[in-house]
Amino acid sequence: MRLDRLGETALHRLLAPIGYPKGVPLPPGDDAGAVWLGARALLLKTDGFRARDVRLAGMPEEAVGWRAVTAVASDLLAKLAQPLGFVLSIFLPPSAEVKRARSWVVGAARAAGAYGAGLLGGDTNRGEAALSAAGVGISDDPLPRGGVAGDWVLLVGDRWGRSGAAIDAHYRGVDLAPFPRVRAAGHWPRARLALLGLSTFRRWLSGSADSSDGLAETLWQLAEAAGLGIQVDRIPLFPDVRNYARVAGVEPEELVLFGGEEYEAVVLVRPEGRALVGAWLRSVGLPHTWAGRVGGEGVRFQGARLPRRGYRQF
Amino acid sequence: MRLDRLGETALHRLLAPIGYPKGVPLPPGDDAGAVWLGARALLLKTDGFRARDVRLAGMPEEAVGWRAVTAVASDLLAKLAQPLGFVLSIFLPPSAEVKRARSWVVGAARAAGAYGAGLLGGDTNRGEAALSAAGVGISDDPLPRGGVAGDWVLLVGDRWGRSGAAIDAHYRGVDLAPFPRVRAAGHWPRARLALLGLSTFRRWLSGSADSSDGLAETLWQLAEAAGLGIQVDRIPLFPDVRNYARVAGVEPEELVLFGGEEYEAVVLVRPEGRALVGAWLRSVGLPHTWAGRVGGEGVRFQGARLPRRGYRQF
Structure with a gap:
């Protein structure tokens, strides 16, 4: 069978267990x-990029190398591992x-x-x-994918929709000069070293996943690992993402849910930890959205x- | 300037220090x-391979993945690091x-x-x-490139010339059926986990390098790191390598010195450690050759x- 017939999700399911150690x-x-x-x-991760796929219009060559390391760092940080x-x-x-x-x-x-490593x-x-x-x-207690019924779904960061808009603009040929934060999200995404501070609240965290293939895909990955559904009521819809969507003639929700290349973390938080985790996120200035809850059937947005x-x- | 004008050695010299940490x-x-x-x-290494360059005639696809991991493992082991x-x-x-x-x-x-890792x-x-x-x-005391005047040049392993013959056979279309150890060296090179035992003798070791671009290049790398010359008098010339060379019409010394893809280690040993290191290598059945000494000017073979x-x- 050809790779494009099997599809990427099934391919990863086939390959991931091969040679993977137990315990x-x-x-x-x-x-x-x-x-x-x-x-x-000790955590190890690799991410590959073909230059013609990854380089958006106007993106400097340095951003290609930046993005490759950022993609890996974002995975490590979503697991609460310090990059070495x-x-x-x-x-x-x-x-x-x-x-x-x-x-x-x-x-x-x-x-x-930028991630404290060489x-x-x-x-x-x-x-x-x-x-x-x-x-x-390296991590004292890495956070796997997974979740427990009742967990809050926490979206960390502010690239939700923006990275999707940057990719959309590349293919539509939309000028991003009026949307500097969209362009920054697309050209220079920055993994969140501050996520390491969540280790302090590890007991209230059930799971996490790095979002790089779009929020919907990431939520499905978490739901699959938890063996439960996820119900999302609220997503971040930043004013510039709404404006971009109007200019480009697309739905802003589409950009948030299916955009991709966010390099932001989705974290599942026990209800009893929500207040403290929220206070800490505000104290360090990490933008975030409490998007929904774990439970029910399938991954749903507003029903x-x-x-x-x-x-x-x- | 184009990459092929600059050349690989100068390219690596340009790129290696960028972002490399101090201390x-x-x-x-x-x-x-x-x-x-x-x-x-903690040691980290990556090696890349284009399939059309790495896959020799008759080589199974599995050997492509084997070789990529082996190339990395060989570098880690030459530094006396245990692969994790x-x-x-x-x-x-x-x-x-x-x-x-x-x-x-x-x-x-x-x-x-095969290297004890996942x-x-x-x-x-x-x-x-x-x-x-x-x-x-991971290593308690990794062995860098480098060396001291008077060190013995120790070639570990038995792929010297054989891997070069396998590559030569690929380009000349020579059938390797009569040369099973040449074919094995080319298709299934195996990094030497046993090298980790050299850690016991670390005080008598001055430096080491993994040989993957040919013995001559590796010796030049070591000489450069030591700031000294290397004088080689003796190289392993296995009977099957001699036979292959006769059939192919090439010089066997060429295959040993310029072959490439050996994934074997060159280790520099203080004279006072030679007897003990040699006895240990024999005790664990690691083939080896004491090839020459560090000193003099430039890298020379039989003068x-x-x-x-x-x-x-x-």
């Missing part, structure tokens, strides 16, 4: 893999300019630094322009079943 | 990157068969298992067929300067 801190198919290192969990280091594997045609390779590496190094080298090979970042992190669609490679 | 256990440009984790060193886990980033066209992706992952998982997941993307493995390892050429991506 480790995170199950196969979670946002990162993990092994025990003494009493702590990153590496970068680059493919470029022999005719490519040296400055292009250098820009990717400079962007990756800046991202690593860029620990990499590899270069000839081929179609593409790159893969990998990163390692209607959310289709499981998002960004797909295959 | 860490290994310098930039070594076989792996490293950071401190308490009193121990690996991840795999795959690029394949949407029309590719699912079983091809699965074979890569199965091969990678088998390799990870395959901790990965990522799949559409694109030209290629893959990047990354791996993390003649070795050109710095080997496998190059650019």
Whole structure:
């Protein structure tokens, strides 16, 4: 069977368990893999990007390297792991300019630094322009995908809808000059190092997932891991996302639910922890939305079943 | 400037220091990157491969995944780091068969298992067929590139010349059926987990490098890191490598010195450690050759300067 017939979700389900160790801190198919290192969990993650798919109109080459490291960091941070280091594997045609390779590496190094870690080298090979970042992190008690009935669904961050709008603008050829936060979300997404502070409230957290293929897909991943439904009543609809949607002639909810490339975390919080977690998020200035609850059947938004669609490679 | 004008060695020299942290256990440009984790060193490494470059004639798809993990493991082990886990980033066209992706992952998982570690997941993307493995390892006292005048040059393993013959056979269309160990070296190279035992003799070791771009290139890398020359008098010339060379009409020394893809370690040993290290290597059945000494000017083989050429991506 061809990859595009099987589809990405089924492909990951097929591949994730192969060679994955037993008795480790995170199950196969979670946002990162993990092994025990003494009493702590060591997390490892890789993300690949083809340059022609990842580079939006107007995006500088440095942002390509930044994004690769950010994607990995976002997975590690959603699991409450502190990033320790990153590496970068680059493919470029022999005719490519040296400055292009250098820009990717400079962007990756800046991202690593932004997450408190170093860029620990990499590899270069000839081929179609593409790159893969990998990163390692450490956690005392990593947060898996999963959830318990009654959990609050917490959306951390403010790229919901904005990253989707940036991708939409790329394909429609919409000028993003009037939408600086949409452009920033698309070109320079920044993983949330502040998420590490949630470790203090670990006892009230049931699960989490990094959102990079769209909110709907991420909610389905969490629901699947929890074996429960998720009911969403409220999503962040920022004024600039509404404005962009009007200009582009799309529904703003579509951008939030199916946009992709958010690199934001969805966290499931026990009801008794909501007040404290909310107070802490406000104290550190982390934008957030209490979107709904775990329970019921399927993943629904304001009562209607959310289709499981998002960004797909295959 | 184009990548192929600059060349791979200069490219790595340009890129390796970017974002590389200071005060860490290994310098930039070594076989792996490293950071401190308490009193121990955590090593991270990635290696990329384009499928059409890496897959020799007759090589099964599983061997592609095996090789990617092996290349990373070999770097970690040459630094005396215990592999803890690996991840795999795959690029394949949407029309590719699912079983091809699965074979890569199965091969990678088998390799990870052979090195005492798990395959901790990965990522799949559409694109030209290629893959990047990354791996993390831990070491109490990693062995950097480098060396001291008078060190013995120790070649560990028995793929010297054999891996080069396998690559040569691929391009010449020579049948490898009469040369099973050449074929095994080319299709299923196995990193040497036994190298970890050298940690016991760490005080007598000055440096090491993984050889994957050919012995001559590896010796130049070590000489450069040591700031000294290396004089090689003796290289392993296995009977099957000699036979292959005769059949193919090439010089066996060429295969040993410039072959590439060995995934074997070159270790520099203080003279006072030679007897003990040699006895230990024999006791665990690790084939090895005492090839020469550190000192003098340039890298020379039996008095003649070795050109710095080997496998190059650019």
